[in-house]
Amino acid sequence: MASSGGAEAVADSPTKLSKSERKLAKKQAKACHTLLKHDGIHTVTRPTPILLVANGGLGNGIQRSEIHTIFSTVGPVEDVVMLREKPYCFVKYGNTSLATSAMHRLHGHRLREGQGPSNVTLYLSFVESVPTDKPQSNVPPPGLVIIPDFIDECLEQKIIDSIEWASPSEIANQSLKHRKVKHHGYEFNYSSNNIDRDKPLPGGMPELYGQVINRIMETGHVQFKPDQLTINQYQPGQGIPPHVDTHSAFEDAIISLSLESQIVMEFTHPAGHQVPVVLPRRSLLVMTGEARYKWTHGITPKKTDIVPDPTSPDNLTLHQRGQRTSFTFRAVRRGPCDCKYPEQCDSQKSKAEVTAPPQVVYPKSDEEAAKLEAQQVHVVYNNIAQNFSGTRYKPWPKVVDFLNGLEPGSLVLDVGCGNGKYLGVNKNLHMPSRVKDSVHCCQPINGLQY
Numbered sequence: 489m490a491s492s493g494g495a496e497a498v499a500d501s502p503t504k505l506s507k508s509e510r511k512l513a514k515k516q517a518k519a520c521h522t523l524l525k526h527d528g529i530h531t532v533t534r535p536t537p538i539l540l541v542a543n544g545g546l547g548n549g550i551q552r553s554e555i556h557t558i559f560s561t562v563g564p565v566e567d568v569v570m571l572r573e574k575p576y577c578f579v580k581y582g583n584t585s586l587a588t589s590a591m592h593r594l595h596g597h598r599l600r601e602g603q604g605p606s607n608v609t610l611y612l613s614f615v616e617s618v619p620t621d622k623p624q625s626n627v628p629p630p631g632l633v634i635i636p637d638f639i640d641e642c643l644e645q646k647i648i649d650s651i652e653w654a655s656p657s658e659i660a661n662q663s664l665k666h667r668k669v670k671h672h673g674y675e676f677n678y679s680s681n682n683i684d685r686d687k688p689l690p691g692g693m694p695e696l697y698g699q700v701i702n703r704i705m706e707t708g709h710v711q712f713k714p715d716q717l718t719i720n721q722y723q724p725g726q727g728i729p730p731h732v733d734t735h736s737a738f739e740d741a742i743i744s745l746s747l748e749s750q751i752v753m754e755f756t757h758p759a760g761h762q763v764p765v766v767l768p769r770r771s772l773l774v775m776t777g778e779a780r781y782k783w784t785h786g787i788t789p790k791k792t793d794i795v796p797d798p799t800s801p802d803n804l805t806l807h808q809r810g811q812r813t814s815f816t817f818r819a820v821r822r823g824p825c826d827c828k829y830p831e832q833c834d835s836q837k838s839k840a841e842v843t844a845p846p847q848v849v850y851p852k853s854d855e856e857a858a859k860l861e862a863q864q865v866h867v868v869y870n871n872i873a874q875n876f877s878g879t880r881y882k883p884w885p886k887v888v889d890f891l892n893g894l895e896p897g898s899l900v901l902d903v904g905c906g907n908g909k910y911l912g913v914n915k916n917l918h919m920p921s922r923v924k925d926s927v928h929c930c931q932p933i934n935g936l937q938y
């Protein structure tokens with residue numbers, strides 16, 4: 489039986505729920521709705537030995553050991569199952585009574601309490617079985633090679649110490665705000681995604697990096713000697729959007745040396761399937777052929793990566809990112825690209841295709857505009873409302889103070905009221921709103937709408 493929420497299982501009596509119990513039940517109902525809608529997971533109201541722990545998954549930055557420790561305080565845990573990228577996990581007890589005790593004690597538990605923004609609230613539901621992870625193809629794109637320990641720690645330090653970053657004010661003026669970059673050989677222009685062949689940078693390629701390039705050539709994986717270098721420095725939480733390095737800008741073989749910290753790079757095939765690839769610290773990544781020309785590569789901006797761990801029952805664990813500095817070596821292309829991947833190739837796409845601005849069709853009447861808004865705005869917001877609302881339940885204290893400071897009877901219009909979290913803050917105010925489906929808590933009054 490599918491449940492709208494395990495709240496019944498949590499409440500000791502069917503009598504009136506307290507305010508915090510109501511909030512918990514509402515959050516849980518939303519979690520169950522989302523699970524069913526997106527992952528087809530049915531929660532049940534009848535107690536079972538298995539608990540689904542919403543917010544307690546690898547996708548939420550939670551380690552299995554944290555879940556194991558807290559759930560073991562109730563009794564022996566038989567298994568904790570974490571699924572790749574999912575923000576929930578499953579805790580299996582030997583019997584229903586232990587799972588029921590855990591439901592009573594840990595539903596609404598705040599993990600990492602007092603640890604600032606990293607604290608999370610766990611919402612529990614009973615489930616009858618644990619779904620298995622969808623088999624994921626981990627076959628890396630053809631043409632991708634990783635050479636571990638390409639350089640030793642001593643050279644790594646030497647290279648890091650040698651970087652001459654621009655001054656903070658120069659960096660503040662750069663177009664890239666989300667990571668630090670420095671170029672040698674040629675400047676990479678992030679607006680055109682290309683380089684200006686006629687403007688080599690003064691200073692050429694520093695001698696130390698020249699040595700690394702010679703070493704790269706000795707691997708035998710690279711045909712064209714790199715003459716351009718982009719140094720990227722990422723703090724934990726920073727990344728680079730998925731992209732294919734412009735075909736017309738660089739020859740085959742895009743090479744990246746990872747220093748200071750490992751990272752997971754996501755490779756995505758044009759058909760949509762994704763393969764996460766761990767780039768170990770001090771390793772060299774070489775992308776040629778399909779890996780270079782056809783698949784996108786990118787780094788998701790987050791603070792932890794999910795990485796393989798053969799010692800963990802689900803073969804996965806979390807790795808906290810540290811500062812990573814990468815050296816991307818590329819050979820500037822001197823003519824058009826004639827690769828086998830015309831779909832991704834800017835040299836082979838017709839000029840019109842590449843340069844034509846997207847066609848914008850403006851509505852011709854108010855009716856057409858209203859129809860467009862209904863399709864593109866109202867329908868979208870109504871579809872995402874449940875999820876959206878689940879992430880916005882805490883009123884901002886300053887707004888609450890403002891509302892509580894108003895004269896009783898004041899008329900307040902909360903334009904763009906989201907899930908209406910302020911509508912009930914001060915019962916002495918009139919706060920009209922119209923949000924169909926978005927959230928049941930928004931009350932329309934007297935035709936005053938937006």
Ligand SMILES: O=C(O)CCC(=O)C(=O)O
Nearest residue numbers: 718720728733744814816
């Ligand atoms: O940081 C990296 O390893 C990759 C950087 C990259 O893809 C680029 O600069 O185009």
Ligand SMILES: [Fe+2]
Nearest residue numbers: 731732733785
């Ligand atoms: Fe790239």
